[in-house]
Amino acid sequence: MFDTLSERLTQVFSSLRGKGRLSAADIDATAREIRIALLEADVALPVVRAFIARVKERAGGEEVSGALNPAQQVIKIVHDELIDVLGGETRRLRFAKVPPTVIMLAGLQGSGKTTLAGKLALWLREQGNTPMLVAADLQRPNAVQQLQIVGERAGVPVYAPEPGNGVGDPVAVARQSLEEAQRRQQNMVIIDTAGRLGIDEEMMRQAVGIRDAVQPDEILFVVDAMIGQDAVATAQAFLDGVGYDGVVLTKLDGDARGGAALSITQLTGRPIMFASAGEKLEDFDVFHPDRMASRILDMGDMLTLIEQAEKAFDEDQTAALADRLVSGEGFTLEDFVEQIQMVRKLGPIGNLLGMLPGAGKNKELLSQVNDKDLDRATAIVQSMTPEERRNPKIVNGSRRARIAGGSGVTPGQVGALIQNFQEGQKQMRQLMGGGLGNIPGMPPGMRRAANKAVKGKKPKKKHPGGDPRRAAARAVGNGAPAGDEVPGNGRAGGVGGGLPEGFSNQDMAETLAALQKGGLPGGLGGLPGLGTPDSNVPAAFRAPGNKRRKKK
Amino acid sequence: METLILIIVLAVFFVAVVTEMGWLLLVRPRRRRRGEPPEVIVSPPEAPGEPELRTPGRDAAEAAQAVITPTAPPRAPEQRTPAPPAAPEIEKPPPSAGRLVRLRERLSRSQSSVGSVLLGLLSRDRLDDDTWDEIEEVLITADVGVVPARQMVDDLRTKVKVLGARGVDEVRALLRTELITQIGEDMDRSLHTERHEGLPGVVLMVGVNGTGKTTTVGKLARVLVGDGKTVLLGAADTFRAAAADQLQTWGERVGARTVRADRDGADPASVAFEAVREGADLGVDVVLVDTAGRLHTKTGLMDELGKVKRVIEKRAPVGEVLLVLDAITGQNGLRQARVFAEVVDITGIVLTKLDGTAKGGIVIAVQRELGVPVKLVGLGEGPDDLAPFDPATFVDAILTA
Numbered sequence: 001m002f003d004t005l006s007e008r009l010t011q012v013f014s015s016l017r018g019k020g021r022l023s024a025a026d027i028d029a030t031a032r033e034i035r036i037a038l039l040e041a042d043v044a045l046p047v048v049r050a051f052i053a054r055v056k057e058r059a060g061g062e063e064v065s066g067a068l069n070p071a072q073q074v075i076k077i078v079h080d081e082l083i084d085v086l087g088g089e090t091r092r093l094r095f096a097k098v099p100p101t102v103i104m105l106a107g108l109q110g111s112g113k114t115t116l117a118g119k120l121a122l123w124l125r126e127q128g129n130t131p132m133l134v135a136a137d138l139q140r141p142n143a144v145q146q147l148q149i150v151g152e153r154a155g156v157p158v159y160a161p162e163p164g165n166g167v168g169d170p171v172a173v174a175r176q177s178l179e180e181a182q183r184r185q186q187n188m189v190i191i192d193t194a195g196r197l198g199i200d201e202e203m204m205r206q207a208v209g210i211r212d213a214v215q216p217d218e219i220l221f222v223v224d225a226m227i228g229q230d231a232v233a234t235a236q237a238f239l240d241g242v243g244y245d246g247v248v249l250t251k252l253d254g255d256a257r258g259g260a261a262l263s264i265t266q267l268t269g270r271p272i273m274f275a276s277a278g279e280k281l282e283d284f285d286v287f288h289p290d291r292m293a294s295r296i297l298d299m300g301d302m303l304t305l306i307e308q309a310e311k312a313f314d315e316d317q318t319a320a321l322a323d324r325l326v327s328g329e330g331f332t333l334e335d336f337v338e339q340i341q342m343v344r345k346l347g348p349i350g351n352l353l354g355m356l357p358g359a360g361k362n363k364e365l366l367s368q369v370n371d372k373d374l375d376r377a378t379a380i381v382q383s384m385t386p387e388e389r390r391n392p393k394i395v396n397g398s399r400r401a402r403i404a405g406g407s408g409v410t411p412g413q414v415g416a417l418i419q420n421f422q423e424g425q426k427q428m429r430q431l432m433g434g435g436l437g438n439i440p441g442m443p444p445g446m447r448r449a450a451n452k453a454v455k456g457k458k459p460k461k462k463h464p465g466g467d468p469r470r471a472a473a474r475a476v477g478n479g480a481p482a483g484d485e486v487p488g489n490g491r492a493g494g495v496g497g498g499l500p501e502g503f504s505n506q507d508m509a510e511t512l513a514a515l516q517k518g519g520l521p522g523g524l525g526g527l528p529g530l531g532t533p534d535s536n537v538p539a540a541f542r543a544p545g546n547k548r549r550k551k552k
Numbered sequence: 553m554e555t556l557i558l559i560i561v562l563a564v565f566f567v568a569v570v571t572e573m574g575w576l577l578l579v580r581p582r583r584r585r586r587g588e589p590p591e592v593i594v595s596p597p598e599a600p601g602e603p604e605l606r607t608p609g610r611d612a613a614e615a616a617q618a619v620i621t622p623t624a625p626p627r628a629p630e631q632r633t634p635a636p637p638a639a640p641e642i643e644k645p646p647p648s649a650g651r652l653v654r655l656r657e658r659l660s661r662s663q664s665s666v667g668s669v670l671l672g673l674l675s676r677d678r679l680d681d682d683t684w685d686e687i688e689e690v691l692i693t694a695d696v697g698v699v700p701a702r703q704m705v706d707d708l709r710t711k712v713k714v715l716g717a718r719g720v721d722e723v724r725a726l727l728r729t730e731l732i733t734q735i736g737e738d739m740d741r742s743l744h745t746e747r748h749e750g751l752p753g754v755v756l757m758v759g760v761n762g763t764g765k766t767t768t769v770g771k772l773a774r775v776l777v778g779d780g781k782t783v784l785l786g787a788a789d790t791f792r793a794a795a796a797d798q799l800q801t802w803g804e805r806v807g808a809r810t811v812r813a814d815r816d817g818a819d820p821a822s823v824a825f826e827a828v829r830e831g832a833d834l835g836v837d838v839v840l841v842d843t844a845g846r847l848h849t850k851t852g853l854m855d856e857l858g859k860v861k862r863v864i865e866k867r868a869p870v871g872e873v874l875l876v877l878d879a880i881t882g883q884n885g886l887r888q889a890r891v892f893a894e895v896v897d898i899t900g901i902v903l904t905k906l907d908g909t910a911k912g913g914i915v916i917a918v919q920r921e922l923g924v925p926v927k928l929v930g931l932g933e934g935p936d937d938l939a940p941f942d943p944a945t946f947v948d949a950i951l952t953a
Contacts, residue, residue: 039698042882045689109905109933110762110878139933141770142798149793149816165801197908224762228695228882228914251761254847256884279761279791344851371851 027060030074041296043259044232047266055081079293085266087289093273094245096217099187100132100178104214106207106242107222108234109195112250114143116222116276117192118150119284124188125156132186134177135160136170136210139194147192154281157184170194171209178214191216198237207242219244220273223264226256235264246273249287253277261292318342331425333389337381340374379407380417392418651939655906655931655949666694666911667727667951674708674723684709694911695882700920704734728947734916735943739925743900743940744871745776745838751868752784752831753838756824756861758896759876760888761845764904764930766795768876769842770802771930771938777806781837786827787812788820788860791844799842805935809834820844820856821863828867839868848891858895874927876902879912889918898922903941904930911950 031052038048058077095101103120105113114137121131133151135158137143144164151158159177162168174191181189193210196203211219221235221244238244247268249261252275261272272287321335381389383406388395395403395418397411404411673687684705691701708730715726745753755772757765766789773783785803787796787810796812803810811827813819824841831839843860846853864870875898877885892898901919903912906929915926929946931937 036698039692040883042695042884045693108880108908110764112762140767140798141801142794145794145797146792153793197905199908224878224880226760226878226882226884226888227880228885229693230695230880230908230911231882234880234908251847253849254760254884255849255887256882259882 027056030059031056034074034078037297038259038262041257041259041298042226042228042231042263043296044229044263044267046232047263050266051081051085051262075297079297082262082293082296083289085262086272086287086292091246091271091273094217100181100189101187102178102189102191102214102216102218104174104191104193104211104216104219105222105248106193106219106238106244107195108197108224109140111195111222111224112276113137113195113222114146114150114192115279116248116250116284117147117190118154119276119281120274121151121156121190122154122281123284124190125154129188130186131156131188131190132177132181132184133158134174134189134191135162135164136174136177136191137194138162138164138168138170138173139166141165143192143194150281157186170206171213174210175213189214198234198241204237204241211242218246220246220248221264221270222248222250223260225249225252225258225260226254227260231260231263232267235268239268239270244270246271248272248274248276249292250276253279253283257296257298258292259296262296331428333381333384333392333421334386336421337378340378344371344374376407376409376413377417380404380409380414383407392421651931651936652929652942652945652949654937654939655929655946666690666913670727671720671724671951674712674727675720679709679712691913694913695885696911696913697883697886697917700734700917704730724951728951731947731950732943734920735947736919736925737943739919739923741900741925741927741941743927745781746871747837748869748871750832752828752836753871754828754831754841754864754868755838755872755874756841756843756864756870756896757874757876757902758843758857758892758898759845760847761792763845763876763878763881765789765845765876766798766802766842768874768902768904768928768930768938769799769840770805771935772928773802773808773840774806774935775938776838776840777808782835783808784827784831784834784836784839785810786824786831786839786841788824788827789842789844790816790818790820790823795842795844821860824860825863825867828864832868848888854891854895857892861896872900872927873898874900874902875924876904877912877914877918879903879906879914879930880908881914883914883917885914886917886921889922889924893922893924898924900925900927902926902928902930902938906930907932907937 034055035048035052038051039045043051055074055078058081059074093101093103105117105120107113117133121133124131133147133154133156135144135147137147142165144160144162148158148160159173159180161176162170162173170193177189177191181187191210191214193207194203196207198204219242221238223231223235227234235247247261247264247270249258249272252258264270265272272289272292274284275287275292276284278284317338321338324331324335380403383403384392384395388399388403395414400411400414403414407414669690670687673683673690676683687708688701688705691704692698696704708726711726711730712723715722743755745755747753757769757772759765769785773785776783783806785799785808787799789795789799790813793816796810800810800812802808809830811823811830813823820843824843827841828839841860841864843857844853846857848854861870861873873896875889875892877888881888889898889901901915901924903915903926906912912929919925926941929939929941931939
């Protein structure tokens with residue numbers, strides 16, 4: 001649909017080459033592109049303005065014009081600034097000196113307060129607290145029942161003295177709940193309130209009434225990640241109305257880029273404390289500013305992808321599959337289908353590919369990738385005999401016809417699949433065998449964008465004892481704007497290999513590069529930094545031997 | 553950990569390889585299909601892909617198991633109804649007409665309306681570049697989106713130049729026309745809820761979580777009952793806790809029966825089927841089917857939604873598939889609409905919660921991109937705050953608020 005910021009900026013800066021210096025017009029053009037990118041991500045306009053003013057200052061400096069790839073440098077600045085704003089002040093929940101600790105949830109209708117109450121309760125319970133849910137949403141039909149069910153699922157008690165549906169006084173319920181919590185010896189109370197509009201004075205007064213009655217230790221403002229420009233007005237209205245100490249971003253499992261997060265933190269100075277992504281009660285976590293920053297910039301979110309994959313994939317299965325791949329036994333159609341199925345679990349394939357850094361420039365292509373195609377491929381393979389799957393070469397005309405009949409496609413499609421598969425297999429072997437090789441046509445900028453997407457993220461799985469190479473990576477990364485590449489040991493990268501001309505899967509290579517450089521251990525052979533103007537620092541290499549460390 | 557990464561990467565690589573290169577060959581038939589309406593894409597895989605999508609007979613049997621109408625078998629609502637429906641039925645008479653006018657007063661609660669700001673800007677003595685930029689920004693603030701906003705500004709600019717329009721009234725008229733054009737006046741915005749060959753009209757409500765589907769079903773039921781139709785509700789939201797209860801509460805207020813599953817997590821398609829079957833048997837005019845909120849990024853859930861629609865169609869054609877969009881939604885609304893349109897071929901949009909400060913500008917983009925008209929708007933929390941959409945009235949409300 002739209003180009004990514006990365007591409008746009010590359011365009012802006014393409015004229016810069018040779019000039020060596022940014023003109024005022026260049027900076028304005030840059031600012032305009034950043035502005036559009038942020039607006040597309042639903043960052044509120046006033047926030048965009050303020051934000052751009054800051055970025056502009058830095059973008060005009062030596063830092064950018066001196067960089068080998070100014071476009072990427074600007075993106076890095078924007079990204080860093082985003083993280084600064086988003087993660088400016090992170091803190092934990094405040095606990096009351098005298099229990100119960102009271103947490104009050106407030107937000108618009110449909111932002112996900114009731115569900116969040118359950119998630120928060122479960123999260124707190126798992127940390128050894130004894131939360132109690134309080135049904136103070138007496139407005140929406142059957143909100144009380146919903147909370148009761150949610151509470152049951154989370155395994156926490158629910159205090160719901162009033163039936164709801166417009167009956168009962170939420171302020172009274174909230175007040176009584178404190179005594180109830182003391183009596184039951186619950187150390188935390190989570191009050192679910194009715195959804196309300198920022199401009200609804202009456203409802204706001206009610207929220208204030210609840211607040212004054214219970215004196216909450218934390219008021220959390222629950223907001224939907226897909227909220228648009230109105231985020232600012234709403235956030236301000238709630239801040240003026242009831243006030244809040246922290247923000248919770250919900251529905252992050254969608255593909256909204258969530259610019260609201262930036263709008264709200266920048267405007268109110270209140271930190272985003274939690275992120276909720278998913279329909280299950282466990283889908284709840286503290287907020288990661290770095291990921292959000294990448295998301296707002298549409299830079300691909302490998303870490304989230306990996307986490308999703310971790311949830312969806314069976315570890316033993318993947319390990320076995322990986323072993324087969326690495327041992328060079330070859331990759332059969334069976335493995336292929338297995339993989340397709342695993343990938344399918346991660347959501348629509350277009351989405352998934354979109355999460356990869358650098359996906360932007362292949363948007364056209366990606367939009368053609370259809371889940372149905374994958375299903376059809378699966379069907380074709382499943383219509384083969386085990387023998388055929390292991391050795392597709394034996395598929396002759398009559399076998400093809402049979403397979404086509406079994407999977408509801410034409411024999412030509414079966415043939416095409418097999419042919420493509422073999423082609424892919426060949427390339428895979430080259431990839432595995434020769435490291436990533438010198439991949440033709442891989443633009444330096446893209447690769448660095450990929451690096452950056454991951455670089456900002458601290459590797460979550462740290463090796464005990466630390467990895468000196470990674471430490472070096474950080475040091476170098478901080479020092480030299482151009483390179484997060486590190487000198488490393490291990491196998492030399494770029495050995496032989498090389499994908500055939502015209503093979504357009506640079507994105508994959510970038511991803512691999514990103515993964516490796518991002519400090520994620522192990523993986524595929526070495527990584528080259530050959531033949532690109534910006535690779536003034538040797539590339540990082542990781543020995544495949546690292547793989548063994550996986551189980552820990 | 554790293555094996556995992558390896559796997560993902562390779563998997564995606566493979567997908568890419570296959571889809572990118574080979575699929576082009578394979579795709580040829582699909583390509584050809586592209587020109588045709590989207591249903592074609594939705595329906596064929598059903599045959600090979602979902603054998604258990606079975607015959608109506610089995611479906612009915614299964615549905616019979618899964619679906620009971622527990623708390624309220626036929627008698628119950630009838631006994632209970634006399635009291636509640638009495639009230640709503642009185643308010644009915646002005647159901648469709650005129651409701652949208654209320655929007656004006658609702659919008660006036662939020663101090664800064666798009667309309668007045670725009671008018672203020674356009675009535676300036678000199679319309680210089682800065683003013684035009686400001687106008688564009690106002691539109692962007694209304695979630696119209698960068699590209700459509702820019703286009704609107706360009707249009708306006710040209711017109712102002714060509715017509716040499718001055719004066720508040722002239723400018724207002726110009727702005728009004730422009731907004732109406734953008735929203736699109738020539739679209740069919742009527743709800744297709746008529747009975748059809750002896751079968752009830754079926755309305756399927758879809759959307760992401762928390763946009764107000766259940767509430768809209770409830771309000772729509774009131775509108776329809778007010779119009780003198782008989783309505784049956786199908787609670788195919790079997791996922792969210794207490795969703796069926798919520799719907800039933802709405803139904804009881806207007807004396808509409810609610811068909812629901814006997815347990816959480818039942819197959820929504822079977823509940824929907826059962827609702828339509830029962831609606832047909834009872835001879836009601838309209839069956840409203842509420843579905844669970846689902847993010848458009850969840851393949852499994854979207855497939856499920858496709859199935860709900862297909863299964864309903866085994867019994868009766870689906871007259872309307874309404875996508876419920878929260879007026880506060882930003883640019884993501886477009887993606888939502890696109891995916892839902894692909895899966896269930898939406899026929900209309902319900903824009904809810906328009907009474908906040910939200911401007912709902914995203915519908916302009918959605919209508920432009922997908923050609924799906926806004927058919928209903930939700931104006932507030934009151935049970936009768938659901939109005940048929942009319943571009944002219946809507947624009948007037950924005951401009952005068």
